Amino acid sequence: MAERHAAPPPLVTVLAILLYIGGGLLILSALIGLSSAGAVTGMLPPWGLALYGALCVGLARALQVGLRWAWLVAMGLCWVGLLLAVVYLFAHGLQAAVTQGIWPAVYLVLLTRSSVREWFAPRSAAIEELPTGEE
Template identity: 50%
Template sequence: MNGRRTAPPLVTVLAVLLYIGGALLVASALLGLGVHLLVSLGQLVYGALYLGLARALQLGRYWARIVLFVLCALGLVLAAGWVVAGNVRGGITQALWPVVYLVLLVQPSVRAWYTEPRVSG
């Protein structure tokens, strides 16, 4: 045994969702590099940050959980802006992923993953 622990299933689900999102952003950026360079580079950086955040969450980094909470809050504020602007459907769509992430983040097994001491391996 090497002393490493594996992430709880819900943390893995959270990380996989972020890995998928990051991979889609990177793929979109690479496919669109010839069209709008600045937009593609922005997507590439954003996708890479998603992938890094997913890995940090999977490893149990407390700061990554806080970052995801902040990003979810910002996403919900943007969703509320859509609703206030009269686009209720857009607001609901915008709020879906932040709500999913928040529901996963507050589960007891997920909270415990970020409060238990880590064994360096």
Template identity: 75%
Template sequence: MVRLRRLWFNTAMAQRPTAPPPPVTVLAILLYVGGGLVIVYALIGMGSSAGAVTSMLPAWGQALYGALYVGLARALQLGLRWARLVALALCWVGLAVATVYLFARGPQAAVAQAVWPATYLVLLTRSGVREWFAPNPTPTGERQPGE
């Protein structure tokens, strides 16, 4: 158990600054708020009919889905590289769902479905964010040997 715990928390690189760049903080806040709202709506029994995934899940599934987003937000704050890859994959899935919505429900539904994945994708692909999640991040302005 201790070894697994070390692996989980030590995947963040030691050379990384202690605070994440502002886009990562913004992304984490958005994920905390979104996941928290999904959990609250599931617990009070209202459910969420806005999202493509949450509308198909029962209340307990929606709560787990919200918890996934809260956990992902925390992993992004810690600088875990797998979390960025998972978030990028979820963004592309969300954009694919928006494309399906374009043909099935029209442009208004497609845009509504694509807003958040596109926002997250823009935040995740900023150069400072990519550098921060890199295997060997370099301080800003310095170059790696051989570049």
């Protein structure tokens, strides 16, 4: 059974820092009343924006400590973001699609690196030692 390292790989730390910054900026913009330019975040009321920022901060922490569900949620959110960018491509043009899809693409590339996948790989239960027949 592979032992979990004391510290996450550097790319997981980068992912967490990006999510901490993004979540903090969302919370800050909600508190001072700025609207967001994102497709989803632009439609949220200030309390919804703050809640989404808190979700990002919580997801960052969960990624940092190596919780597999956080990796799966982050992967799902990246794919949703990329699908939204495709919709933007047809609805608003190439520039809007690139603007919408750049961060999900960056996160997806980081999340799929081998060191990150290994950090979030499912851990098997401890295998009990088989009796040798000696008493």
